[in-house]
Amino acid sequence: MILEGTHINKYFYDPDxxxxxxxxxxxxxxxxxxxxxxxSGSGKxxxxxxxxxxxxxxxxxxxxxxQDIKKLxxxxxxxxxxxxxxxxxQFHYLLPEFNVLQNVMLxxxxxxxxxxxxxxxxxxxxxxxxxxxEYAHRPSYKLSGGQQQRVAIARALINDxxxxxxxxxxxxLDQKNTDIVFKLLQNITENRGKTVLIATHNPKIYKNSxxxxxxxxxxxxx
Amino acid sequence: MPKPVLNTTNLFIAFQYLLTRKKQSILATLGVMLxxxxxxxxxxxxxxxxDFLDDAVFNGSPDIIVxxxxxxxxxxxxxxTAIHALAKVEEIDHFLENDQNVxxxxxxxISPAILISTTAQLPGSINGVFPLEERKMVDLDRRxxxxxxxxxxxxxxxxxxxxxxxxxLEVVVGDEVNMLLSNGKNMKLEVSGIFSFGITxxxxxxxxxxxxxxxxxxHQENKITNIHVKLKNRDxxxxxxxxxxxxxxITTQDWxxxxxxxxxxxxxxxxxxxxxxxxxxxxxxxxxxxxxxxxVIQKRKDIAVLKTIGYAARDIVFIFLIQSIIIGLLxxxxxxxxxxxxxxxxxxxxLDTSDFIIVETYPINxxxxxxxxxxxxxxxxxxxxxxxxxxxxxxxDPVTIIRGI
Ligand SMILES: Nc1ncnc2c1ncn2[C@@H]1O[C@H](COP(=O)(O)OP(=O)(O)O)[C@@H](O)[C@H]1O
Ligand SMILES: [Mg+2]
Numbered sequence: 001m002i003l004e005g006t007h008i009n010k011y012f013y014d015p016d017x018x019x020x021x022x023x024x025x026x027x028x029x030x031x032x033x034x035x036x037x038x039x040s041g042s043g044k045x046x047x048x049x050x051x052x053x054x055x056x057x058x059x060x061x062x063x064x065x066x067q068d069i070k071k072l073x074x075x076x077x078x079x080x081x082x083x084x085x086x087x088x089x090q091f092h093y094l095l096p097e098f099n100v101l102q103n104v105m106l107x108x109x110x111x112x113x114x115x116x117x118x119x120x121x122x123x124x125x126x127x128x129x130x131x132x133x134e135y136a137h138r139p140s141y142k143l144s145g146g147q148q149q150r151v152a153i154a155r156a157l158i159n160d161x162x163x164x165x166x167x168x169x170x171x172x173l174d175q176k177n178t179d180i181v182f183k184l185l186q187n188i189t190e191n192r193g194k195t196v197l198i199a200t201h202n203p204k205i206y207k208n209s210x211x212x213x214x215x216x217x218x219x220x221x222x
Numbered sequence: 223m224p225k226p227v228l229n230t231t232n233l234f235i236a237f238q239y240l241l242t243r244k245k246q247s248i249l250a251t252l253g254v255m256l257x258x259x260x261x262x263x264x265x266x267x268x269x270x271x272x273d274f275l276d277d278a279v280f281n282g283s284p285d286i287i288v289x290x291x292x293x294x295x296x297x298x299x300x301x302x303t304a305i306h307a308l309a310k311v312e313e314i315d316h317f318l319e320n321d322q323n324v325x326x327x328x329x330x331x332i333s334p335a336i337l338i339s340t341t342a343q344l345p346g347s348i349n350g351v352f353p354l355e356e357r358k359m360v361d362l363d364r365r366x367x368x369x370x371x372x373x374x375x376x377x378x379x380x381x382x383x384x385x386x387x388x389x390x391l392e393v394v395v396g397d398e399v400n401m402l403l404s405n406g407k408n409m410k411l412e413v414s415g416i417f418s419f420g421i422t423x424x425x426x427x428x429x430x431x432x433x434x435x436x437x438x439x440x441h442q443e444n445k446i447t448n449i450h451v452k453l454k455n456r457d458x459x460x461x462x463x464x465x466x467x468x469x470x471x472i473t474t475q476d477w478x479x480x481x482x483x484x485x486x487x488x489x490x491x492x493x494x495x496x497x498x499x500x501x502x503x504x505x506x507x508x509x510x511x512x513x514x515x516x517x518v519i520q521k522r523k524d525i526a527v528l529k530t531i532g533y534a535a536r537d538i539v540f541i542f543l544i545q546s547i548i549i550g551l552l553x554x555x556x557x558x559x560x561x562x563x564x565x566x567x568x569x570x571x572x573l574d575t576s577d578f579i580i581v582e583t584y585p586i587n588x589x590x591x592x593x594x595x596x597x598x599x600x601x602x603x604x605x606x607x608x609x610x611x612x613x614x615x616x617x618x619d620p621v622t623i624i625r626g627i
Contacts, residue, residue, distance in 0.1 A: 082532020109231040
């Protein structure tokens with residue numbers, strides 16, 4: 001069991017108190033490719049932010065790799081996220097001050113488990129895997145959206161995390177790039193044995209996942 | 223155990239931010255530089271002037287002057303009045319010898335006189351001094367432009383002249399001047415030395431002759447008019463009050479009374495230096511604060527991303543704070559260097575002699591402590607200015623930002 005959430009409730013207080021997530025419990029095992037689909041506004045993103053430890057302001061319990069997330073202070077939590085979770089957003093945000101290679105290296109430079117040279121080799125290998133190796137030294141903002149999303153996937157993988165969470169990773173991409181990105185995410189589970197959790201609208205993605213979860217009005221249907 | 227925030231990665235990110243905003247970084251650095259430079263130049267110059275005046279005035283005049291109170295009806299201080307001899311001199315001497323704060327004291331007989339050379343007649347203030355005592359009070363050797371110091375007065379027929387007076391009398395060392403006293407007596411004296419204190423009011427009128435010569439000429443054997451006192455701690459002038467309480471017919475004056483304008487001038491210069499430098503550094507600090515604040519707002523997304531990929535709040539604080547520290551250090555290094563350069567140039571700039579002071583170039587004080595202070599001043603300002611935007615950066619909530627991307 002890589003992820004176990006029980007009775008997760010989430011409230012927002014703006015404009016007034018309303019419940020966005022209602023008593024969600026789910027378990028995800030290693031090597032799964034799980035899709036969450038559902039209408040816009042049903043609470044997919046909110047759940048993913050909680051599961052990726054970015055949002056700790058929720059009711060219920062969350063264990064990732066046996067670690068009770070609520071028992072970590074904010075510094076320990078960022079370290080935990082750095083090592084165990086890769087995150088890909090819809091808007092594939094890369095840091096414009098850095099080139100493509102540096103963007104991929106940043107999480108590993110923070111982790112500091114390997115030398116700079118080793119990290120650079122890993123990053124180049126990952127860029128090769130996502131097909132961006134030739135642009136490694138370009139400023140990140142000089143890539144197309146699809147290319148940037150592939151770099152973001154490489155960045156999510158650099159620390160070899162067990163869990164990759166992607167919030168509508170193809171939401172802004174055309175069909176061709178959507179296929180490429182989804183293929184990459186599939187490969188992550190199939191070739192590397194990682195666990196991937198995707199929120200998506202795209203039927204092609206949720207139909208090709210190992211498991212599909214539907215989110216309706218803040219509650220998941222397994 | 224959290225990892226230290228000072229690491230190559232965080233430095234690398236901080237430098238990358240500084241370099242991609244070159245113009246702003248340079249402007250901020252220039253701002254700090256300007257503040258520090260101004261501080262250095264002003265402090266160097268203002269304290270230079272203060273020290274110069276202190277040195278010239280306070281070393282040229284005693285810390286406390288004891289004189290006789292004019293007895294009876296107040297006579298007009300016309301040229302021609304008799305001197306007011308000091309009474310109970312031995313008792314006062316005894317008193318001074320036993321005072322802890324007295325470093326030395328000397329007797330003087332002071333009288334106005336007309337000095338006559340072959341080309342001019344000018345009024346002067348004749349200080350009749352006891353050369354061996356006076357040497358301990360006034361470091362005249364350092365002030366000598368030509369001739370010899372107090373020791374040359376031991377001959378009896380010699381006179382030391384302030385430089386402006388000598389110039390107007392058109393005499394040089396070795397020439398003769400005639401001293402005409404109020405009682406009509408006169409005496410030919412040989413100029414044995416010419417000195418300059420750098421202060422026009424002194425150099426214009428002061429002369430030294432042997433006290434014995436003056437006493438004899440005035441028929442006031444063994445009489446003196448003043449006792450000059452040098453203190454160990456000049457700021458403690460309690461002695462002045464104690465003296466006037468213990469002795470009746472005397473007037474006492476301390477250096478603050480005699481040099482009010484200079485004391486006030488020094489204060490004004492100090493205030494000016496600190497307030498102007500402070501204001502400039504404040505402006506520079508605000509500049510940095512603004513630049514970093516804007517950067518933090520512009521870079522919210524980047525900060526959010528850094529947080530999601532594992533950079534902790536403390537890393538973010540460091541990444542932004544180190545930028546302002548780098549700006550502060552660079553600004554301080556350039557500022558102190560430029561400050562030194564400008565001060566140096568000023569110190570070699572010839573100065574048109576004013577009516578008040580006589581110097582060849584501007585007096586500049588190159589004290590190391592001012593440079594250290596200026597440096598710290600610049601760095602501390604920038605650190606303070608950078609702290610709040612950095613804190614703000616560290617509080618960016620990644621969820622809120624990523625939702626909005
Ligand atoms: N910061 C917030 N304050 C108040 N309501 C919010 C906030 N963020 C999201 N919501 C609301 O929570 C609900 C779920 O949003 P979200 O998780 O983004 O849905 P999805 O990703 O499925 O489109 C929506 O109704 C949205 O308006
Ligand atoms: Mg969403």
